[in-house]
Amino acid sequence: MSAxxxxxxxxxxxxxxxxxxxxxxxxxxxxxxxxRGLSFSVAAGETVGIVGESGSGKSFTALSIAxxxxxxxxxxxxxxxxxxRDTVTMTESARRRVRGAEIGMVYQDPMTSLNPxxxxxxxxxxxxxxxxxxxxxxxxRTLEVLGEVGLPSPALLARLYPHQLSxxxxxxxxxxxxxxxxxxVLVADEPTTALDVxxxxxxxxxxxxxxxxxxxxxxxxxxxxxxxxxxxxRVLVMYAGRIVEQATTAxxxxxxxxxxxxxxxxxxxxxxxxxxxxxxxxxGVAASVTALPPGCPFAPRCPxxxxxxxxxxxxxxxxxxxxxxxxxxLAACWVPPEDWT
Amino acid sequence: xxxxxxxxxxxxxPGASRGxxxxxxxxxxxxxxxxxVKHYRTRGRGTVHAMDGVSLDIPAGSTLGLVGESGCGKSxxxxxxxxxxxxxxxxxxxxxIDVTRASAAQRRxxxxxxxxxxxxxxxxxxxxxxxxxxxxxxxxxxxxxxGSRRRERVVELLEMVGLPASSATRYPHELSGGQRQxxxxxxxxAVQPKVLVLDEAVSALDVSVRAEVMNLLAxxxxxxGLTYLFISHDLGMVRHISDRIAVMYxxxxxxxxxxxxxxxxxxxxxxxxxxSAVPVADPAVEAERTQVTVSGEVPDAANPPAGCRxxxxxxxxxxxxxxxxxxxxxxxxxxxxxxAHLLSCHVVQREQRGATELLARAGEGSER
Numbered sequence: 001m002s003a004x005x006x007x008x009x010x011x012x013x014x015x016x017x018x019x020x021x022x023x024x025x026x027x028x029x030x031x032x033x034x035x036r037g038l039s040f041s042v043a044a045g046e047t048v049g050i051v052g053e054s055g056s057g058k059s060f061t062a063l064s065i066a067x068x069x070x071x072x073x074x075x076x077x078x079x080x081x082x083x084x085r086d087t088v089t090m091t092e093s094a095r096r097r098v099r100g101a102e103i104g105m106v107y108q109d110p111m112t113s114l115n116p117x118x119x120x121x122x123x124x125x126x127x128x129x130x131x132x133x134x135x136x137x138x139x140x141r142t143l144e145v146l147g148e149v150g151l152p153s154p155a156l157l158a159r160l161y162p163h164q165l166s167x168x169x170x171x172x173x174x175x176x177x178x179x180x181x182x183x184x185v186l187v188a189d190e191p192t193t194a195l196d197v198x199x200x201x202x203x204x205x206x207x208x209x210x211x212x213x214x215x216x217x218x219x220x221x222x223x224x225x226x227x228x229x230x231x232x233x234r235v236l237v238m239y240a241g242r243i244v245e246q247a248t249t250a251x252x253x254x255x256x257x258x259x260x261x262x263x264x265x266x267x268x269x270x271x272x273x274x275x276x277x278x279x280x281x282x283x284g285v286a287a288s289v290t291a292l293p294p295g296c297p298f299a300p301r302c303p304x305x306x307x308x309x310x311x312x313x314x315x316x317x318x319x320x321x322x323x324x325x326x327x328x329x330l331a332a333c334w335v336p337p338e339d340w341t
Numbered sequence: 342x343x344x345x346x347x348x349x350x351x352x353x354x355p356g357a358s359r360g361x362x363x364x365x366x367x368x369x370x371x372x373x374x375x376x377x378v379k380h381y382r383t384r385g386r387g388t389v390h391a392m393d394g395v396s397l398d399i400p401a402g403s404t405l406g407l408v409g410e411s412g413c414g415k416s417x418x419x420x421x422x423x424x425x426x427x428x429x430x431x432x433x434x435x436x437x438i439d440v441t442r443a444s445a446a447q448r449r450x451x452x453x454x455x456x457x458x459x460x461x462x463x464x465x466x467x468x469x470x471x472x473x474x475x476x477x478x479x480x481x482x483x484x485x486x487x488g489s490r491r492r493e494r495v496v497e498l499l500e501m502v503g504l505p506a507s508s509a510t511r512y513p514h515e516l517s518g519g520q521r522q523x524x525x526x527x528x529x530x531a532v533q534p535k536v537l538v539l540d541e542a543v544s545a546l547d548v549s550v551r552a553e554v555m556n557l558l559a560x561x562x563x564x565x566g567l568t569y570l571f572i573s574h575d576l577g578m579v580r581h582i583s584d585r586i587a588v589m590y591x592x593x594x595x596x597x598x599x600x601x602x603x604x605x606x607x608x609x610x611x612x613x614x615x616x617s618a619v620p621v622a623d624p625a626v627e628a629e630r631t632q633v634t635v636s637g638e639v640p641d642a643a644n645p646p647a648g649c650r651x652x653x654x655x656x657x658x659x660x661x662x663x664x665x666x667x668x669x670x671x672x673x674x675x676x677x678x679x680x681a682h683l684l685s686c687h688v689v690q691r692e693q694r695g696a697t698e699l700l701a702r703a704g705e706g707s708e709r
Contacts, residue, residue, distance in 0.1 A: 053547035196411050196639065198618045201632070205634065227620050229622050230620040250624050254624075269577050269580065271605075271619075272605065276582075281553050281556060286549075
């Protein structure tokens, strides 16, 4: 799926380039492939949103990219290039250096990802000294980055413990830890899902500002299409371990080119107008990667299904109004939107 | 609010006498809260003001949406309504029975009148009990059906929530999140209640499943003539299902009115901030609207700010807001179809204009 790279508006080497990534987890009856051949790249200063429902493989994708898969899981194929270097084939110690230093990661739950026994400042500094920063450099950078994420009085704050902070402040600390070593890539897995909406709004604005200031390449994983509409430049829609649609955010919402994305977009109640009829439903049950149907995994639920769809799984095909980069939409669907019924 | 300050400002709280003004839709309220206060005494943190003088009416057959962020008191409101807890003061009348003074027999009746559906269907189902038995258990506890009639009723309830009769023999872990939430709804419906309290009932569901459960709720309300209290932090879902919407902040109602104005043209600055904070799944809407960003976070409910509780974060705040608590009063020039529109804001009352318009005129809210 080399078409993915052609979407990249940047010239030269993108900060993050994922090619044909597959990843599996050990199941009771042998390994189960959770991510099935993912290709995309993220340019400097760009935010790529990955949306999908439970079991789509989006969080597994995040962990694969960040090199943080649990012991019973592994990348089984493809490459994850960070600034041109493949992190999949490198040694574990080399990967550990890249992780954190060049890819930062932020998770959903700010309560569990911080050490309750350690002062905030020490936790940020630890992320730096682990990557070879001297104690003095780490101390200076800690105070600097706490300020960058909008926390008041960094010197004072660095002496506090996590329980002394609010949820929103803890999430800012986690972002500070991720960004302290000045990585080029930030992978965020639902970091605002547990936050109240006014706090989520603050964090989204903060991340957008940091992206623009430092030219961060951001992968933002979420189930919330509203969050994607607010912050992403491009969106990947995942279903059953694959990308089923890849499009600019504007195109995805205005002219979705995969029936699954179209169903998702339609099922959200509008925030305008007086019409409040039944919400369009996709129907059926999400395909499970442990029991994929033959052909397209979405076919059993698909309103556009043709006979061929249950025979062969489609790859990504250029669709939509703009069939050339950078606005092209790619959809893993045999049926072009103009033929939809 | 503190009771000792009330006499200085008589209109600070909508008293029982103002109840009739809440609704002009004709239907008598089946749920009526008057000046409900719920304080929790905690060790170390002092007294948490979970609810501080909440008055609400829900007319029979209608849906009241209740929105707000964590700690605003919306879940406490739910817990008091279904008698999981008792209010510190105030009255809660459900279907003619005062919850706070109910006899044992009345309490039993109440438990059949009003039922709750929780956010996490997984947590509320016993993993070792087949879902059919979980529904039958409710029928048994309330002595509603026995023997073959009970089995028939279980099947009826499953079908009512869109599940096949065969799902009765499944265990909770064999069901999807949406199916489990349908079981939660079936259990609530088993006692043939008049009122359902839906506390974040669709919040944990996947996007596509959420639409299905929302449609199911709309159908059940229509077919069974149910009344809903729909509690959610998701303004989009609340907008979709509610007849009226109430907005809570730090234990108080700050705005309540017909769904359309409260959602689309909010009058209270907090509602404006909340609405602006919710990302809309439409990049065109996202691009064109002015974002009102409120600073800081919700203060500790054990130590709520004096005056208007929202004033430390409010882009419209002025001196009087820190000094005097605003009363919940009708929207200036309000009173459109669908019932009264009330809000508590000094600035809106003086300017005779809603906060949406005031903030748009002010350019935009404060940054950071």
